[in-house]
Amino acid sequence: MYEELYEDLPDVDRYWERLGLDRPKSPLTKDDLDRIIFAHQCSIPFENLDVCDYHRPISLGIPELFEKIVAGKRGGYCFELNALFDALLKDAGVETMPCLGRSLKDRGYVYPILHRGIIATLDGRRYIAEVGYGGPTPACAIPLVDGAEFESRGQVFRVELHDSCWWHVIYCGSAAKLAAAKEGGEAVEPAPVFALLDAPAALTDCVPLxxxxxxxxxSVFTQWRMVNRRTEDGNVSITKDRFVRVTAEGKETRIVETDAEFRTLLEAYFDIVLPD
Structure with a gap:
């Protein structure tokens, strides 16, 4: 009944091709993992179109995920993207632990456990390997060291251990704004992003969630259309009917008014071509 959750990838080389990377040699290093995570976030968008727009059932079986995301050049949400990425890391010889988590964005209440994450171990050190959270999220492996602060692509993050078992990822702000704050500029308020429970989850646990x-x-996924991906110098997203593109030069925002415009943006910025 759940065997497909544990199957191998149908075509590993095609997955690496989707990421625009050569298949790495084992054992992977931290630099390798950083490079793969960044490529994944740039190549495969976070999106919930099957849920919000088409009301299609979501399969977590590896063959179905491969067909949708790799062969079909689509994206997905955490239960899809991190499941497929987990299979890729295992094929590359990385020790991984599927785990569960929750959003820490302030909604006035504690958000339920509705996130599927990955903790990877390289050379005896443990990292969060995240390609399925909508953002902001680091473009690199996240070290599981309490109090660790690090910069990734101009963004600064901190990791905190809470209640001996919850790893919190905190967005501290852009490196430029933090540097300006140190020189007497406007203070930057840290923003909690997500938390992972440091305990193994069975893949079957992800099905009901x-x-x-x-x-x-x-569920926010049934209410709001969400599409986003990282770019070399920023990010691009559509949330509800709002298109946002962030580059080194600045921020572009506009309202998506028609279905034709939405499809054009999907193809231009996310490489997604929807059927008629």
């Missing part, structure tokens, strides 16, 4: 995310009327 994904079903809630993809079907329940209270």
């Amino acid at each position: 994904s079903y809630y995310c993809s079907t329940h009327p209270d």
